[in-house]
Amino acid sequence: MFKSKAPEKEKDAVAKIAEVVASTIEEQHSVVEQPSPRREPTTNAATRSCIGSGMSIVGNIECNGPAQVLGRVKGELRASDLLIGDGAEIEGSVIAQDLTICGRVKGTIRAVRVKLQDGGSVEGDIFHRSLSIDENSLFEGASRRVENPTDLPSADAKGLQEDKQTSTLAPYLHRIETPVATDWSETTAEPKH
Secondary structure, eight states, X not given: OOOOSHHHHHHHHHHHHHHHHHHHHHHHHHHHHSOOOOOOOOGGGOOOEEEOTTOEEESOEEOSSOEEEOSEXXXXXXXXXXXXXXXXXXXXXXXXXXXXXXXXXXXXEEEEEEEEOTTOEEESOEEEEEEEEOTTOEEESOEEEOSOTTSXXXXXXXXXXHHHHHSTTHHHHTSOOSOOOOOTTTSOOOOOO
């Protein structure tokens, strides 16, 4: 019988391919089995301070990290990232970097990013860099885009006064300076016949 060397070469080639495939599978498998590096906690994962739904606070609150309000607050409220939850009521100034309002705020808001959502309600002025209002939310007041909304309020109040003076409506805004007292009993006109 005649033996060809071709089947032996084919067997060698198949064996080499099998070796390469096996080693590739081992490498991929070993990469998958390696444990992922341990993540260190970051400041973004900080615990959120919370004012519960059964709480009512009168006074100023300052939180250096993120906060969530579900209850009632009467006074100034400051936090870096603030969520005013559904059912929460705030009466006073609110100052934050990121502010999400699902509850009710009555007062001035100063925040870089303000979001009114899920039926949130604001009655007062909003100084912001970015403002978004969902269609089911309510906003009564004035909004003003400013570069640094969390800065001192006196600068913005001064700016508002300057706007009123330079406005085309300025003559009408300052038209009545002092009320004139009128004594109707002395100036009643007698009908002429």
